[in-house]
């Protein structure tokens with residue numbers, strides 16, 4: 001694919017997202033707010049489906065995982081303890097002429113030459129810019145009331161480590177999982193959902209004995225890979241990058257970045273890090289609370305070590321949309337469709353009456369729709385415009401199956417079911433419809 005073609009793929013996805021209610025620009029009617037995006041009705045459904053699948057895979061289907069939902073606002077000492085107040089920074093560099101700001105590590109060559117990539121003017125010296133959003137808690141605005149919006153969900157997990165141990169007495173290894181918002185005042189938010197200032201993370205801190213970290217690191221490496229498959233990302237688009245010592249976060253002894261082939265380059269989708277006992281040890285020292293883990297069999301007390309798989313939800317959604325975007329010729333017309341894995345589609349099955357102005361057809365179609373909805377299918381009803389237009393709309397949101405109620409239905413209780421990818425239609429008996437749909441939308 002040429003660069004122009006690839007860049008236009010992102011533009012096409014952005015435009016489809018707006019047109020079909022997946023994602024809108026944040027605060028759009030006021031000209032937007034850089035680095036923020038709002039999910040519309042289809043986007044929320046996709047997002048909820050992905051988080052539900054993640055939670056089922058990594059929490060509910062396992063017996064060694066504990067889910068939490070911690071507060072976004074946390075005591076400022078949390079961030080002091082793990083070095084974020086000092087060090088959660090990115091190198092900022094500014095052009096002395098056009099005043100554009102860049103992340104120095106994103107424009108390494110130009111930064112070395114001190115030449116602005118936008119106007120060719122002289123770049124100033126890089127300085128460290130702290131990315132945490134600061135606010136004040138309570139009525140007094142002074143240094144004692146400073147709080148930060150969390151820049152990662154991980155610390156909400158570490159500060160609850162003792163609570164989970166005290167309530168559930170889990171045996172090592174075990175994990176604590178959380179899905180929630182994180183905030184970073186990114187210097188250059190860009191590439192749609194890829195780099196935003198408010199985003200969602202799905203994170204796990206998996207506590208292990210120090211001498212077992214390598215084995216669990218490998219296991220989680222496989223779990224992350226399997227997850228990318230389960231959401232339909234082609235293996236050829238997912239890459240593992242062993243992060244060099246100098247590029248790793250200060251707390252990490254080993255990191256693998258899972259990168260995805262985005263149209264704007266191969267970039268981090270997820271991270272897998274061995275955080276040692278850095279966080280638990282730092283919080284124990286700063287809070288003076290004993291955070292040692294006691295082995296119930298041997299009575300031994302020690303600091304657990306941690307493997308952290310970290311999944312960005314918004315980057316997941318972007319990768320899934322890019323992977324699914326397709327164009328083809330169907331019935332001599334060009335069409336756009338989302339080849340979403342059926343179990344992720346915001347609408348699993350859409351129901352249409354062939355004609356809007358025939359009450360018998362509408363009534364029957366409504367009954368089919370109501371019955372599917374009662375059975376908990378993500379169903380939609382559409383009688384707007386001609387049938388071709390309805391198919392196009394459903395194709396663009398990735399609906400795998402469209403059911404049409406026509407005159408034959410009124411005679412023999414059969415409907416046509418159209419497959420999104422092939423455009424082919426089959427007649428299916430109404431009393432076999434549930435099974436027919438289930439076989440096609442539930443992953444094998």
Ligand code: ATP
Nearest residue numbers: 186194195196199268269270271310311312314315
């Ligand atoms: P990058 O190098 O791209 O800035 P990071 O290494 O700082 O990312 P982590 O701190 O490892 O990212 O965060 C874990 C995950 O959270 C990332 O793999 C990514 O999926 C997601 N994430 C991080 N920053 C952003 C952001 N600004 N917008 C959207 N998702 C993000």
